[in-house]
Amino acid sequence: xxxxxxxxxxGGQREYYATHQYFLSKRSLYLVVWRxxxxxxxxxxxxxxxxxxxxxxxxxxxLIIGTHYDMMQQYPSSRSEDLQQFIRDKFINxxxxxxxxxxxxxxxxxxxxxxxx
Numbered sequence: 001x002x003x004x005x006x007x008x009x010x011g012g013q014r015e016y017y018a019t020h021q022y023f024l025s026k027r028s029l030y031l032v033v034w035r036x037x038x039x040x041x042x043x044x045x046x047x048x049x050x051x052x053x054x055x056x057x058x059x060x061x062x063l064i065i066g067t068h069y070d071m072m073q074q075y076p077s078s079r080s081e082d083l084q085q086f087i088r089d090k091f092i093n094x095x096x097x098x099x100x101x102x103x104x105x106x107x108x109x110x111x112x113x114x115x116x117x
Contacts (some may be wrong), residue, residue, distance in 0.1 A: 024056035029063070030103070036066040036080055036110060043087060050091060054103040062105045064091065069112035084108055 008023045010016070024030075032049045034042040046064060053060060064087055072080040091097075091105045098104075111117060 020052065021056050024053060026057045026060060028057055029061050030057075031063050031065055033065045033067060035068045036083060037068050037071045037075075039083060043083070043090070046087070046091070050102050050105070054098070054101055058103070059098060060103050062103050064105060064108040066108065066110040067112070069110040069117050070114045071112075080110060084110065 010020055010023075030049075030053050032046055032053075034046050036042070038045075050062065053062060066080075066084065066087075069080065087108045091102060092108065094100060094102070
C-alpha cells in the first residue's frame with residue numbers, strides 16, 4: 001500500500017509537552033533533532049524524547065540528528081566528536097535498550113544547513 005509521510009515539529013515549548021504524546025504512534029520512524037552546541041543540556045533533552053517515544057511507541061526506530069554543526073568551529077575540534085561518541089555510548093551501543101526504557105536508536109548524524117555538511 002501507499003506510504004504515508006507525516007511530520008510533526010515539536011519546537012521544544014514546555015507548555016505543549018503534555019500534548020506530544022498524542023502524536024506518537026507505532027510503525028513510525030522518529031527523528032530526534034537537537035542543537036549540538038547545547039552540549040550535555042541538549043543530550044538530556046534527547047533522553048527525555050527517547051523515553052517518551054519508547055513509552056508511546058515501543059521499539060520504534062529513531063535517528064538522532066545534531067544540527068548547527070557549523071557553530072562547533074568555535075570549540076576545540078574534538079568537542080563535536082566527543083558529544084557524538086557520548087550519544088553512541090549512551091543510546092546506541094547499549095545492550096537491551098528496551099530494558100533501559102529506550103527505543104531502538106539506529107544512528108546519530110551531524111548536519112549544518114549553512115555549510116551543507
